[in-house]
Amino acid sequence: VPGGAGQRRPNARSHKAILEATGQLLAEVGYGAMTMEGIAARAGVGKATVYRWWSSKAALAIDVLGENPSEPADEDTGDLRGDLVRTVERVIALLTRGLEGEIIPAMSADLVRDPAMAELFRTRIARPRRSSVTAILDRATARGELPKKLDVPLMLDACVGAIFYRLVISGEPVTDEMAGDLVDLLLDGARARTPKRRTARRRPAR
Amino acid sequence: VPGGAGQRRPNARSHKAILEATGQLLAEVGYGAMTMEGIAARAGVGKATVYRWWSSKAALAIDVLGENPSEPADEDTGDLRGDLVRTVERVIALLTRGLEGEIIPAMSADLVRDPAMAELFRTRIARPRRSSVTAILDRATARGELPKKLDVPLMLDACVGAIFYRLVISGEPVTDEMAGDLVDLLLDGARARTPKRRTARRRPAR
Amino acid sequence: VPGGAGQRRPNARSHKAILEATGQLLAEVGYGAMTMEGIAARAGVGKATVYRWWSSKAALAIDVLGENPSEPADEDTGDLRGDLVRTVERVIALLTRGLEGEIIPAMSADLVRDPAMAELFRTRIARPRRSSVTAILDRATARGELPKKLDVPLMLDACVGAIFYRLVISGEPVTDEMAGDLVDLLLDGARARTPKRRTARRRPAR
Amino acid sequence: VPGGAGQRRPNARSHKAILEATGQLLAEVGYGAMTMEGIAARAGVGKATVYRWWSSKAALAIDVLGENPSEPADEDTGDLRGDLVRTVERVIALLTRGLEGEIIPAMSADLVRDPAMAELFRTRIARPRRSSVTAILDRATARGELPKKLDVPLMLDACVGAIFYRLVISGEPVTDEMAGDLVDLLLDGARARTPKRRTARRRPAR
């Protein structure tokens, strides 16, 4: 258009203020009690500005969690069990003491309801964290410590799922001690898969 | 003292109507979109009557889920793996096709927020379903098929947790096929713990 | 007092407790904030018992006000103006400092809405208080101090109405001083009605 | 600072709809049975919008009454008694046949309870109507027909109070005929106060 002028322009200051306000409110009142109204007020911003850039408070929370990686490198020591135990302990710490533990279960209702949100959550939060564990297992497989045909996603889901399920549903205590037990259980199960004579499952027989 | 008697009378009809309305609404609109107002209206009852007997919609949903046992006998065939696979398949069916799959994730936010509600949920829903699986494993232990010192709760949490976590968080597909894999993984891990079999598999760790 | 010839048994203890509770609550929270529920609770009685004997809280309040006459004898001194001023001062005291002042305006909405209640109010409260003033004026008429054809009800309504209207509507101050002015105004108006050949009426009131 | 303006905007359409709905409901069901909920529904407006601009239904009713002046000019004919009688007849008509008669007594409970509301009522309703009568008396005073030191507010309160009290409390009939009697009574009382006329008595004439 020849006579046109004027363009869009997502104001950086507002953006930042909104994300900061969201982070503060998540920490202060939790995901459930956080409201879009409160975020806008805290950020000194109109509600419409919040809605213009994020479609829901789940989207906002995902953005905030995704910006704080809280996922240091996973230093590969070559000690498979040790690496895994340390990683699981970090997951436990995250879910019992970090923001994530408060927010993710509270947000799960929104994720189940809204597939697009769930996909965003997986892309920004779940998969990045998951990939570091996958790497450990892949390296072990490459070294021959674990069977090649191992179902890695299933192991991961069982591992993190056990912790998540305890926190949300079963209420069993989630302590650092469970990390070792869990890793042992799953690692032994994984190794049992090594030999080809799978029909006889009953003994490890390596 | 002049007169001096008098008693209560919790109306059975209203109770029943409320529970039925709740069940219908859970199925029709889901837990998140169900409202106390809607329940009262559907039941032909005042909101106050609902609140008199249930403190929240979570309490109501728990009562409704708890009344429908949906837990047939667990027919012990003596085939440990077969029994477990069948049980896991039933869990999968429940969570992917039954009411529970819709409701429990949606309700988890309320459970995490309200410990009393979580306890009620565990007593009425989680533990009863759990006990039938525990029984299978206990019998196997008694038969000597599994080590005596097995951490049964951890196995259960890993097992159901894997399914739950896939549904809510990781989004990996939840199919009947995964039942066998999951049982194999955990069962092999469990057997590896058998003291007599122990030769060189892993480090002391404790 | 309801109940009656020895058939049903209007439990005297409950009756008394209800009236006492009503009196206390009228004094403590006022007519508007008093509830049937509160009365029953305070009296240690079921709500149905209250409703059995009184149809509304207005009926109860009327009963309580009617039982406390708060209307001493009206000592006729023969001094018309003095008697009237003293009486008006008592009305003012009652309406500005007694229970009546709080209750009657608050109750007036119920009276206007419910003619039966209004009639009860007049019979038990208004007319008895009115009759003592009527007596003063009647005696003065008999003595020839006031014209025979005087419209006594109109005078009374103007007199008490002025006070009531100030309290409820106009907000003009209601003080003991207005008693004299009001009596003078109305008494002069009354006397003017006597003969047509009236020239001079009175001297400086003060 | 990037963005940076913003203002309020009380929607005229909603305002009008609310006031109209209030007026209709006052006429249809009366003040006591009128509810904020009903007003909002009738006006096609959210309850919050009603509460945003009016703090209570009393405030709304006052606004509605205040907008309908229902107070034509008071045509000064120079005939003091005639002007007054006509004015009193108009007051009677208003209170027995107009909206005011239904509403004001019903509202009086709220006025007594809430001084701020009472003040608003006086400013918007009572004083404007009062001033037209005051004017008549002031002109008469200026013409010398009435004594200069006349207590005009007292006369007005006695006059309107007599009518109001009859309607609400004493239940005596309120007819157009009483207008003349009331004016005569008060006017004679007022004239008696004229300094020049004073030659003799008040106090027991015998």
Added chain:
DNA sequence: GAGTAAACGAGACGGTACGTCGAGTCTTTTC
């Protein structure tokens, strides 16, 4: 530089649901 339209703050809007309260009625249990 000027013109223009986007994005902005503010917050009012129509709604929905909240959880509480009291009204007046009804039912059961007890004395």
Added chain:
DNA sequence: GAAAAGACTCGACGTACCGTCTCGTTTACTC
């Protein structure tokens, strides 16, 4: 066989947020 206790249905209360929608007011981009 009445009275006490209290559960019942009903409906309004006043509040909180929702997500949308004007309002004027800045900018910042394009010409």
